[in-house]
Amino acid sequence: MSWRSQAFRGLVYQILAVTAIGLSVWFLAHNTATNMRVRGIQSGFDFLTSAAGFDIGESLYPFDSGEPYWRAFLVGVTNTLRVAVLGIILTTLLGTLIGVGRFSRNVLVRGLCITYVEIFRNVPVLLQLLMWYLLFTELLPPSTEPVVLGPLFLSKGGLNFPIPIWGVGQAWAALGLLAGLPLAWLVRRRAVQAFERTGRPGSQFWLPLLVVLACGVVGWLLGGAPTAFDSPKQGEYAIENGGALTPEFLSVLLGLTIYTAAFVAEVVRSGVNSVPRGQGEAASALGLSPAQEMRLVMLPQALRVIIPPMTNQYLNLTKNSSLAVAIGYPDVVSIANTAINQTGRAVECISVIMLVYLSTSLATSLLMNWYNARAAIQER
16 A cells, blocks of 8 residues: 555546546536526436337337337337348458458459459448449339349349248247257367368268257258248238348348448458468478368468458447438437437437447447457466
């Protein structure tokens, strides 16, 4: 407990910093509440239990205008998460392929990858969202004359596709897939242990994937092997039945995926470039093909450099999804804007938006930090 102690001084500085931040937050909250009370503006989150009074055009589950505001916000959160999760998966796949393509020995492939990155990275994401929205709503034919791609229908109304009729068989298949996950983990673990023991590479991806799919097929067979599908069909005024993806959702998903994939490609390229050139030369000397060299030697070593900036791109994609309000996609920002116009609770609605994006960003960061720790070199 001496000022000469660095640990003690650090503790005092931290306490002073936390106190200053707490006082600043209290001052802002108190000042805001006082000004709102003087101007007769209502405050509080009690409006969340009142009837919303508006419909939502797109939702993963039914929503009625008589339901409370908190249910409307929940619909917006699920719509935001749907775009973010699918966008992260598609961005990772597309960006990795383009980043690896930058090292192709084929001049045409390498040139196309460079052109993709330079075009989509330098066009604002909002303009790309508007471009895709205009493409779906203006250039495609109407729902009465859709483009038929096998079982798919593509029109101004969106993309319609067959969906399985949910029953006991599908439930058993889902249980089988869930049961296959721990089995696949055990299979992959044994493959890794065998590789470390013998040096012979085993299947660490395809065989575990086959195990998961096989368990799903077994569950499907135990459930009676149902094959019934609810397929879309041409109606008098619109396409009926089946599943549907709206133009707004497709525009947001494609725009964010294509835009962020350009940055992910650069992250992958820089990560592979960080691996010493001798590693690739050693792989070639062992007789590995260029594809094996990239998959087995370069990418695993580059992964430790790729993960931190890749996390930033995932966070950017999630936060950029708030731009979906510009094309009418009912995400959490769109729902909050409607709630502000009806209730006047601007501070509360903006606080909900901040809480949603803060929670999703922190969850993404925690997950990626955990994965980064697993991929890091373990020193002895």
